[in-house]
Amino acid sequence: MTLTAVLIREGKIRATNSTFIFWDLLYPLGYLLVFGLGMTASMGFTVGLPGVDYNAFFLAGVLGMASFGIASNTSWSFFLDRDNGIFYEMLTYPLSRSQYLLGKVLFNVLVALVQALITVGLSAALLDVSIRPEGIPLLLVATVVGTAGWFFFYAIFALWIRRNDAFNTITSVFYFVLLFASSMFYPLEPLPAAIRIAARANPITWHVDVLRYATIGIGDARLIVWESIAFMAFTLAAFLVAVRSLEREG
Amino acid sequence: MSDVAIRVDHLCKVYRGKGTAAIRAVDDLSFSVKRGSIFGLLGPNGAGKTTTLRVLTTRARPTSGTAHVLGHDVVRAPLEVRKRIGVVIQEQAAELLLSVRDNLLTYARFHASSGPAVRARADDVMEQFGLADSADRKVQDLSGGIRRRVQVAKMFMVDVPVIFLDEFSTGMDPILKRAVMALLRTQAAEGRTIVLTTQILTEAEELCDDILIINNGRQVARGDLHALKMLTDRLYDVSLTFERVPDDVMTVIEGYRPARVSVAHNTVQLRMKDEESRVLALVSALATRGHLLRIEINGASLEDVFVEITGKGATT
Numbered sequence: 334m335t336l337t338a339v340l341i342r343e344g345k346i347r348a349t350n351s352t353f354i355f356w357d358l359l360y361p362l363g364y365l366l367v368f369g370l371g372m373t374a375s376m377g378f379t380v381g382l383p384g385v386d387y388n389a390f391f392l393a394g395v396l397g398m399a400s401f402g403i404a405s406n407t408s409w410s411f412f413l414d415r416d417n418g419i420f421y422e423m424l425t426y427p428l429s430r431s432q433y434l435l436g437k438v439l440f441n442v443l444v445a446l447v448q449a450l451i452t453v454g455l456s457a458a459l460l461d462v463s464i465r466p467e468g469i470p471l472l473l474v475a476t477v478v479g480t481a482g483w484f485f486f487y488a489i490f491a492l493w494i495r496r497n498d499a500f501n502t503i504t505s506v507f508y509f510v511l512l513f514a515s516s517m518f519y520p521l522e523p524l525p526a527a528i529r530i531a532a533r534a535n536p537i538t539w540h541v542d543v544l545r546y547a548t549i550g551i552g553d554a555r556l557i558v559w560e561s562i563a564f565m566a567f568t569l570a571a572f573l574v575a576v577r578s579l580e581r582e583g
Numbered sequence: 584m585s586d587v588a589i590r591v592d593h594l595c596k597v598y599r600g601k602g603t604a605a606i607r608a609v610d611d612l613s614f615s616v617k618r619g620s621i622f623g624l625l626g627p628n629g630a631g632k633t634t635t636l637r638v639l640t641t642r643a644r645p646t647s648g649t650a651h652v653l654g655h656d657v658v659r660a661p662l663e664v665r666k667r668i669g670v671v672i673q674e675q676a677a678e679l680l681l682s683v684r685d686n687l688l689t690y691a692r693f694h695a696s697s698g699p700a701v702r703a704r705a706d707d708v709m710e711q712f713g714l715a716d717s718a719d720r721k722v723q724d725l726s727g728g729i730r731r732r733v734q735v736a737k738m739f740m741v742d743v744p745v746i747f748l749d750e751f752s753t754g755m756d757p758i759l760k761r762a763v764m765a766l767l768r769t770q771a772a773e774g775r776t777i778v779l780t781t782q783i784l785t786e787a788e789e790l791c792d793d794i795l796i797i798n799n800g801r802q803v804a805r806g807d808l809h810a811l812k813m814l815t816d817r818l819y820d821v822s823l824t825f826e827r828v829p830d831d832v833m834t835v836i837e838g839y840r841p842a843r844v845s846v847a848h849n850t851v852q853l854r855m856k857d858e859e860s861r862v863l864a865l866v867s868a869l870a871t872r873g874h875l876l877r878i879e880i881n882g883a884s885l886e887d888v889f890v891e892i893t894g895k896g897a898t899t
Contacts, residue, residue: 335693335695337692338689338692338693341689341692342678342689342692345681345685345689346678346680346681349680349681349721417675417676417677417678417679418672418674418675418676418677419676419677419678421642421672421674421676422670422672422676422734423693424641424642425640425641425642425665425668425670425672426665426693426694427662427665427666427693427694427695428662428665428693429662
């Protein structure tokens with residue numbers, strides 16, 4: 334019941350701005366259409382794998398970026414709630430700190446799932462990306478865990494940092510470092526060793542590799558298993574630290 | 584079932600900031616609150632009232648000591664405590680992007696209340712708080728005073744047994760404040776326990792069955808209004824209205840050494856800290872000097888008590 338209460342609250346707040354929902358649902362596809370098609374057309378970019386063009390390769394990157402973006406936007410709501418004072422009142426509501434965090438991410442996980450299905454469906458229909466139907470369940474799980482994991486990660490910083498301009502700087506750094514030092518935009522193999530090692534240690538790479546395996550089936554299955562385990566451990570650790578951070582609030 | 588709703592034992596809360604001296608906001612505070620009573624927590628700014636409420640509402644962990652709400656420890660069973668309380672925090676708190684109605688319904692939903700009965704209750708509450716006309720307006724479009732109404736109105740959407748109100752009347756107009764105070768009295772009579780902090784002492788004077796005055800995190804006085812007023816025994820406010828103020832009035836008054844005296848138009852106001860017989864003697868002496876139209880003698884108000892004991896730091 335309490336999780337539902339948080340879910341409905343988040344949904345009602347988000348529903349007050351329909352542009353926001355439209356943007357959340359369709360921006361990954363827009364990114365794929367503009368950036369993916371542009372890269373392929375202007376630079377003839379290929380990933381060196383038979384039957385896989387850049388749009389197919391970039392699809393997982395776009396899905397990973399969407400989860401990352403939703404998580405970042407959701408964590409911003411801590412600042413809004415603090416400014417409204419409702420954050421402090423909610424800490425006296427009959428729900429545990431972990432329920433508070435889970436409820437907050439639940440609505441956004443649902444948005445991420447719808448967004449992923451729309452993006453995958455339209456990329457198959459409009460861009461001729463060949464999607465593996467048997468990978469859909471893994472895609473859904475990866476979207477749920479990915480969105481939650483990144484939200485918990487961002488929540489730690491949103492709860493510790495009281496100034497939203499400082500939080501803005503942190504998120505900008507994360508966008509720049511985590512997204513580009515990963516397998517989101519390009520395969521890792523041709524990269525310089527230092528960047529390749531950094532990318533291998535980057536949870537974005539773990540997340541995107543799983544999404545790529547789920548959607549178009551490329552990647553080493555054993556590595557994907559390890560990356561899945563690593564990302565789940567990252568999500569659990571981020572959740573526990575976020576709960577601790579929330580417990581020291583008030 | 585215990586008669587005690589809240590029990591606080593040797594509660595301490597120390598805030599330690601980076602590079603700043605530790606602040607002992609609450610210092611060895613012990614008290615209990617009876618079920619169904621209206622309990623006032625009073626004190627000057629920075630006395631520790633809000634910190635005490637933050638501990639009782641599970642927003643802050645005590646440094647030492649214990650606190651129980653309806654038998655549940657605020658540290659060991661915070662969720663059990665939160666299931667039984669409603670809180671109006673000192674800061675303004677509302678879902679600004681939602682309508683007034685959605686604010687009430689959202690609050691009720693968190694307390695596991697939804698459905699047609701709750702919607703009907705929301706209508707009643709909005710009527711009581713003068714919010715019916717703004718029911719479907721977003722709270723961000725309403726004035727600060729109305730936002731505060733919404734915040735307080737939420738408490739009446741659920742039947743939690745204990746309510747904490749931190750400066751609840753901030754921004755309320757006098758008519759609504761009276762109505763809310765009447766509602767609070769009704770709720771207490773029905774068995775709800777109400778804990779409030781306030782800077783407006785007349786509010787506490789009108790509402791509270793039991794008052795705790797704290798200063799520097801420690802208890803300085805405790806009791807009902809009558810008991811507290813006894814603490815400033817021999818303090819009288821005298822007001823005498825003459826047809827025409829006698830010329831030698833100040834000469835007579837000075838002999839009785841009042842704590843304060845003022846003359847405005849045809850009224851003389853005095854504060855005496857003296858024996859009752861001396862106060863009456865002064866009034867008699869002045870009555871012989873001119874034609875008195877009105878005499879008023881009052882004992883100490885809660886405000887007098889407050890100023891007196893928070894100034895001295897006395898303990899009872």
